[in-house]
Amino acid sequence: MIFTLARKELRSLFASPLAWVVLAVLQFVLAWIFLMRLDSFMELQPRLAQLANAPGVTEVVIAPLYSAAAVVLMMATPLLAMRLIAEERRNRTMTLLISAPISMTQIVLGKFVGLVLFLLMPVVMITATGMILKVGAEIDFGLIGANVLGLALLLGTFAAVGVFASSLTRQPIVAAIVALGLLVASWLASLANPDPSSLVQMISVTRRFESFNAGLVDSGDVIWQLLATAVFLVLTIRQLDRDRLVGQAI
Amino acid sequence: MQMLTGNLSPSEGSISICGIDLVDQPVAAKRHIGYLPEHPPLYRELTVDEFLRLAGRLHGMARTPLQQAIDSVKARCGIADTGKRLLGSLSKGYQQRVGIAQAILHDPDVVVLDEPTVGLDPIQIRDIRSLIRALGEERSVILSTHILPEVEAACDRVEIMHLGRIVFSDTIAALDEFTRGLALQVGFRHPPSSETLAAVPGINRVEALGQNQFLLGRDPANDPTDEIVRRSVLEGWGLYELSPPHSRLEEVFVHLTRDESGA
Numbered sequence: 001m002i003f004t005l006a007r008k009e010l011r012s013l014f015a016s017p018l019a020w021v022v023l024a025v026l027q028f029v030l031a032w033i034f035l036m037r038l039d040s041f042m043e044l045q046p047r048l049a050q051l052a053n054a055p056g057v058t059e060v061v062i063a064p065l066y067s068a069a070a071v072v073l074m075m076a077t078p079l080l081a082m083r084l085i086a087e088e089r090r091n092r093t094m095t096l097l098i099s100a101p102i103s104m105t106q107i108v109l110g111k112f113v114g115l116v117l118f119l120l121m122p123v124v125m126i127t128a129t130g131m132i133l134k135v136g137a138e139i140d141f142g143l144i145g146a147n148v149l150g151l152a153l154l155l156g157t158f159a160a161v162g163v164f165a166s167s168l169t170r171q172p173i174v175a176a177i178v179a180l181g182l183l184v185a186s187w188l189a190s191l192a193n194p195d196p197s198s199l200v201q202m203i204s205v206t207r208r209f210e211s212f213n214a215g216l217v218d219s220g221d222v223i224w225q226l227l228a229t230a231v232f233l234v235l236t237i238r239q240l241d242r243d244r245l246v247g248q249a250i
Numbered sequence: 251m252q253m254l255t256g257n258l259s260p261s262e263g264s265i266s267i268c269g270i271d272l273v274d275q276p277v278a279a280k281r282h283i284g285y286l287p288e289h290p291p292l293y294r295e296l297t298v299d300e301f302l303r304l305a306g307r308l309h310g311m312a313r314t315p316l317q318q319a320i321d322s323v324k325a326r327c328g329i330a331d332t333g334k335r336l337l338g339s340l341s342k343g344y345q346q347r348v349g350i351a352q353a354i355l356h357d358p359d360v361v362v363l364d365e366p367t368v369g370l371d372p373i374q375i376r377d378i379r380s381l382i383r384a385l386g387e388e389r390s391v392i393l394s395t396h397i398l399p400e401v402e403a404a405c406d407r408v409e410i411m412h413l414g415r416i417v418f419s420d421t422i423a424a425l426d427e428f429t430r431g432l433a434l435q436v437g438f439r440h441p442p443s444s445e446t447l448a449a450v451p452g453i454n455r456v457e458a459l460g461q462n463q464f465l466l467g468r469d470p471a472n473d474p475t476d477e478i479v480r481r482s483v484l485e486g487w488g489l490y491e492l493s494p495p496h497s498r499l500e501e502v503f504v505h506l507t508r509d510e511s512g513a
Contacts, residue, residue, distance in 0.1 A: 004307040008293075015295035061280035097353070099255040100308035101280040244259045 005110025006117060009084065012206070013118055016083075022076045024144050026122050033068045034129055037061040040249050058140035059215075065149040067213050070154055070206065073119065074187065076180035077155065080118065081162025082172040084111045085240070098244075108236050112163050119155040123148060123248040143215040150212020153225040157205055158183060162230035167239045173178040251364050251394050255285040268359050281309065283356035288365045290349030294338030296327060298348055301337055302355060309356035312402040327381065343374040350378070354385065361385055362392045367400060379404050396472050412507045434466045435459070436478065439488025450481065463491070475479050 012162040041060045048054040088094040097107050129147060133139060165179035166172070183205060192202030201207055205228065208221040252258040253265060256276055265272040270279040293301060299320065306316040323417065324330045327347040332340065337348065346366060353361055363382065368373045382404050384392050393405060401408055402422065410418035445455045447464060452474030455467025468474055482489035 001308070001310070004304070008296075008304055009302075010295065011300070012295055022482060053405065091294070092289045093291040093293055095252075095255070095257055095285065095287045096305065097308065098257050099283065099285040099287075101277045101310065102308060103277060236301075244257065245261075 001106050001185060002110045002113055005097075005102075005107065006114035008153055009111055009114025010118060012083075013080065013114070018079065019118065022080060023125075026072055026076065028071055028124055029103040029126065030065060030069055030126055030129065033063065034065055037064055038133075053169040056140055056142045057133055057137045058130075062139070063143060063213055063215075065130060066151050067124055067209070069122060070078065070151060070209055070213075071173055073122065073155060073188075074158060074183050074206070075180065077115075077119065077162050078165065078176040078183065080174035081159060081179060082166055083237075084115065084163055085166040086170050086175045090172070104237050104240050108163065108167075108233055108240065115159045115163065116156055119159060120152065123155070124184075126151075133205055140215075146212050146215045146217050149217060149222075150209045153212075153222065153229075154206070154209045156229045157225055157232070160229040160236075161205075164232040164236045164239070167236045187191060251285075251362060251392075252417055254362055254392070255283055257287075268382075281356075282359045284356065284361045286353040286354035286361075286363045286366060287351045290345050290352075292337040292348060293346055293381055297334055298324075298340075299333040299350065302351060305352040305395065307354050319355055319357070323355050326354075326384075327351040328377065342367055345368050346370060346374070346378065347476055350381065358389070360392065362394075364394045365396070366393070375400075395415045398503060404410065410503055417506045418502065419489065434468055434475070434478075435463065435491065435493050436466060436483065436489065437463045437491030439490060440486060441487065442487055450477050454475065485506070 008095055025096070040060050041057060085094070088097070098104075126148070127144065130144060161182055162175075162179045165182065166175040168178060169175050186203065186205045189200045190207050193200045194199065208225050211218055253260050254267070254272075256279075259273070265279075267279040267473060268282045270282070271277040293304075296304065302320045303316065306319060312320065315351065320331075324333065327350055329344060329347050329351060337345065338500075339390065346369075350363070353363065365413050366382065367378050370378065379400065382391060382393060386404070386406070393401070395401060405422060407421050408418065409416050420425070439462065441462050441464070444458060445465075447453060447466065448456045452469045452472035456471055457465040457467070459465055466474070471489060478492070479489065481487065
C-alpha cells in the first residue's frame with residue numbers, strides 16, 4: 001500500500017517539470033564541482049606524492065562532491081516536498097486517500113518513501129560520476145560507502161522535514177519556505193557555533209553528515225539521523241489527524 | 251458526509267458502517283464505503299485508467315479483478331473511450347463520471363455521493379440521475395444535494411437536516427402524505443375573494459399565485475377539499491384545478507426550516 005502511494009508520488013513528480021529541472025541543475029552543478037576538484041587534484045599531485053600518508057583521489061575529489069550535493073539538496077528538497085500534502089489539500093484530492101481503507105500512517109509513509117526514492121536518484125548519479133575515476137586511479141570504496149549511507153540518511157531527514165512543512169499549510173510555496181527555513185537555520189547555526197557540546201550542534205541536522213563525509217560510520221550518528229526522520233514523520237501524522245478533528249488547515 | 255467517510259472525526263456520538271465502528275476500526279469500516287465528495291478528488295496529471303487503477307489499489311484490489319472492475323465501471327459510467335485522456339483535460343461532466351466510477355469501483359456496500367450533479371448540463375444530469383437510480387437498486391446510496399427535484403427523482407428516503415439536526419426523516423411515499431397535509435393549489439374561472447376562501451373551514455392560509463390561482467395552506471387534520479368543491483358548485487366559482495403543489499419537497503423544506511428557525 002505504501003509503495004502504491006510512493007509510486008503515485010513519483011509519477012506525479014515526473015509529470016511536472018520541477019523534478020526534471022532539479023535533477024538537471026543538480027547534475028550540472030555537481031559535474032562542475034567534480035571537474036574543478038579533479039583539476040586541482042592534478043595540480044597538487046606532484047606535491048602529494050612526496051607526503052608519507054597522502055590523501056587519495058577519493059578524499060580530494062569524490063568526498064567533497066557528496067558534501068556539495070548535501071547543500072544543494074538541502075535547497076532542493078523543500079521544493080520537491082512542498083506539493084506532497086499542501087497541494088492535495090488545495091486540489092481537495094486528499095479526500096480520496098483519507099476515504100480509502102488505509103491509515104494516516106500509511107499515507108504519510110507512502111509520500112515520504114516516494115520522495116526518498118526520488119532523492120536517491122541524485123545519489124546514484126553522483127556515485128556514478130565518482131566511479132568514472134576508477135578508469136585511472138585507485139578508489140576508496142569504504143569512503144564512498146560511508147558517504148552514500150550518510151547522504152541517504154541526511155536526505156531522509158530533509159524529506160521528513162519537507163513532508164512535515166507540507167502538512168502545515170495548503171499553500172505549497174509556504175510549505176517550501178518553512179522547510180527551507182528550518183533546514184538552513186539549523187545548518188547556519190551549527191556553522192556559526194562550532195563547539196561540539198553546544199545545544200545547536202546537538203540538534204544540527206547536518207553535523208552528523210560531516211563524520212560520514214570523512215569516512216566515519218558511527219552507529220550513534222545513524223540512530224540520531226533515523227530518529228530525527230521519525231520525529232518529523234510522527235509530527236506529520238499527528239498534524240493530519242488533528243486536521244480531521246478541527247477541519248482543514250488554511 | 252465528511253464524517254461518514256472518515257475525513258472529519260466526530261466530536262461526539264459514533265458512526266458505524268455495516269456494523270463496524272468507524273472510530274475503532276477505520277480501515278475495516280472504510281472498506282465498505284465508496285465516496286464522491288462535492289469536488290471530485292481527481293489528480294489532473296493522471297489519465298483516467300491510471301487514476302482508476304490507483305483508486306482500486308488503494309482499496310487493496312488485486313491486478314486481474316481490478317482490470318475487470320475498471321472495464322465494467324467505465325462502461326457503466328459512460329467513460330469507456332476516455333481511458334487514455336488526462337483527467338485535467340476532461341469536461342466537468344466527464345470528471346464527475348470518473349468520480350462516480352472511482353466511488354463504485356471496489357463494489358462497496360454504501361456509496362456516498364455529495365452533490366453529484368452540480369455544474370452539469372441537463373442531459374448529463376439525467377444520465378447521472380439514472381445511473382444513481384440503477385446503483386440504488388443493488389446497494390445503499392446516500393445522496394446529499396440541495397437540488398430538491400433530484401431527491402424526488404432519485405431517492406426512496408429523505409432526511410432533511412437544518413442547523414446540524416435532522417428535522418425530517420421518512421420515505422418519499424410518506425413525504426407525499428406529509429405534503430398533502432400541507433398545501434393545495436387551486437384555480438377558479440370566477441375566483442371568490444381571498445377572504446371568502448380563508449373562511450372555508452380547514453384553510454389557514456391563502457396566497458394568490460395569479461389572477462385565478464391560489465395556493466392554500468391547509469390544516470393537516472381537517473381536509474378542506476370536499477368543502478371547496480361543494481362551495482364552488484354552489485356559488486359558481488368555476489373550479490378547474492385542484493392539486494397538491496408541484497414542488498412538494500420544496501414546500502416541506504421551507505416549512506420545516508422556517509418553523510425551526512422561528513422556534
